[in-house]
Amino acid sequence: MHVTFLGTGSGAPSTRRNVSGIALGFDQKSKWWLFDCGEGTQHQILRSALKISQLEKIFITHLHGDHLYGLIGLLASRSLRNDHATPVELYGPPGVDRYLKAVMDVSPVHLHYPLQVKIIQEGIIYEDEECTVICRKVQHRIPAYAYAVREKEKPGTFLVERAKSAGIPPGPLYAALKRGEQITLPDGRVVSGADYVGPPQPGRTVVFSGDTEPCEAVAELAEGADLLIHEATYAFPDKELAVRSGHSTAREAAQMAKRAGVKALVLTHFSPRYENEDGELTMEDLLKEAQEVFPDTTLAADFASFTVRRERKTAGEER
Numbered sequence: 502m503h504v505t506f507l508g509t510g511s512g513a514p515s516t517r518r519n520v521s522g523i524a525l526g527f528d529q530k531s532k533w534w535l536f537d538c539g540e541g542t543q544h545q546i547l548r549s550a551l552k553i554s555q556l557e558k559i560f561i562t563h564l565h566g567d568h569l570y571g572l573i574g575l576l577a578s579r580s581l582r583n584d585h586a587t588p589v590e591l592y593g594p595p596g597v598d599r600y601l602k603a604v605m606d607v608s609p610v611h612l613h614y615p616l617q618v619k620i621i622q623e624g625i626i627y628e629d630e631e632c633t634v635i636c637r638k639v640q641h642r643i644p645a646y647a648y649a650v651r652e653k654e655k656p657g658t659f660l661v662e663r664a665k666s667a668g669i670p671p672g673p674l675y676a677a678l679k680r681g682e683q684i685t686l687p688d689g690r691v692v693s694g695a696d697y698v699g700p701p702q703p704g705r706t707v708v709f710s711g712d713t714e715p716c717e718a719v720a721e722l723a724e725g726a727d728l729l730i731h732e733a734t735y736a737f738p739d740k741e742l743a744v745r746s747g748h749s750t751a752r753e754a755a756q757m758a759k760r761a762g763v764k765a766l767v768l769t770h771f772s773p774r775y776e777n778e779d780g781e782l783t784m785e786d787l788l789k790e791a792q793e794v795f796p797d798t799t800l801a802a803d804f805a806s807f808t809v810r811r812e813r814k815t816a817g818e819e820r
Contacts, residue, residue, distance in 0.1 A: 502527060502652070502705050502809040504728065507545035508537075509769045509801045511734050511748075512567055517776055518803055519545050520567040523709060523730065523769070525650060527631075532557040536648065536709045542571035543578050549804060553579050554586055558627070560634070561593035562711025563645035564600065573601070577610045586614040592621050592634075594644050621646060632704070637722045639713035642747040647711050649722045652704025655811075660697050667692070705809050708763075712770065714744070715753045723761040727809045730801070731757060732770035736782045737790050739774075751787040755794035766791070769801040 503526040510518030520539030524546075527533070532555055535542070546553050556579065562568055572591075579586055591597070598618045604610075619626065623646075627634040632653060636646045659679040669675070669686060677684050681694035706726040710719050713732065723729045734748035743750050749757075751768055758766035768791060775784050784800060791798040799807075 502650075502707055502727075504707065504730070504767075504807045504809065505549060505551065506769060506801045506803060506805050507535075507542055507549065508539050509771060509803055509805075510567075511732075511770045511772055513773075514539075514541055515773045515776065518771065518773070520571075521562075521770060522571065524549075524551055525707065526551075531555045534558040534560065534650075536560045537562055537568040537711070538571040538575055539567045540570040543575040545803065546575075553582060556589060557587070559589065559591045559593075560636075560648050560709075561591070561597055562647070562709065563594055563641060563643055564596055565643065565712065568712070569597075569600070573604050573608075573610065576612060576616065580611070580613045588615040588617065590627075591616060591618045592626055592636075593618070594646060595620050635722065637718040639711060639718050640716040640747065641712045641714070645711050645713060647709060647713065647719050647722055649706060649708045649726065651706045652811075654704050655702040657699035657701050660699060664697050667697075669697075703812055705811055707809055710749075710754075712748060714747055715749055715757055719757055720761050723757070723763055726761065726763045727812075728765050728767065728807065729758050729761065729763040730767050730769060733768035733787060733791065734770050734772050736775065736787050738782060739772075742772075751791040751798075752794055755791035755798055758795045758798070764797070765807075766795050766798045767801050767807060768798060771800075 505524040507522035507524060508519035510520055514520055519541050521537040522539055522542040523536040525534045621636050623638055625633055625635050633651045635649045639645050639647050674684055678694040678697045683693045685691050707728045708723040708726045710731040731754040732749055733751040733754045735743040735750045737750040737752040740750055754768055775782055788800050
């Protein structure tokens with residue numbers, strides 16, 4: 502899995518940060534998913550290695566403009582650039598469908614691909630043979646949701662050298678062993694596929710908090726996750742501002758990561774008040790207060806990318 506930040510600021514674009522947009526790519530696949538779509542997201546995509554034609558799904562956390570206002574432009578541009586674009590699925594809170602319809606009624610948009618809008622509620626909102634997407638309602642000024650993308654466990658790798666050492670001839674017998682079947686060899690020996698396949702490879706989990714105060718829902722959703730992407734709009738000395746606006750501080754996001762037992766934390770959605778390096782509080786202060794609680798914390802930046810690697814187990818670990 503590969504995470505690319507297209508916008509890491511809050512409220513309005515600045516000279517250093519665009520507003521919210523996060524891309525999730527998948528190993529050896531051209532498809533990618535988008536989480537939130539603030540104003541200017543399509544410009545950020547053009548400046549990245551992502552291809553808008555390969556966008557498959559969009560997940561909106563809530564209907565504040567800095568997470569939504571780039572949506573219509575992106576959908577329209579995707580149609581203009583490719584008459585044969587593949588379908589897009591859009592997931593979002595109640596009202597996202599009315600928003601799309603209202604804008605398209607006033608300013609007609611003719612999409613050359615199917616757009617399927619799915620209104621979310623807590624629980625599993627998408628599942629295929631590779632992964633599951635779960636959402637939970639969080640605490641913000643308007644209805645808002647966090648998302649978790651959870652990969653499913655993958656079968657272990659076939660231990661070719663072990664099979665060769667046992668004198669098992671290659672071909673259809675290897676395929677049967679890889680499926681875990683029990684087979685009879687030409688010399689009469691009976692062998693089990695379980696002895697020639699490594700342990701299952703655990704799936705990865707990436708969690709997107711969206712905008713939220715510290716809340717139980719995020720802690721439960723992020724339990725044991727490989728990566729938690731959590732908003733940190735304010736520094737802890739400005740907690741009063743965070744409470745007033747329904748946001749989190751960097752320290753609180755780190756406390757959430759520690760509580761959930763995640764492997765890594767990336768903070769995003771920063772107030773521009775900390776961008777002045779000569780100011781009373783700076784981005785370094787946000788990072789410091791978070792790392793004091795949860796050392797494996799990173800501050801996101803526009804166009805920064807993070808690879809979430811699969812934790813591989815070997816046959817030796819299992820035995």
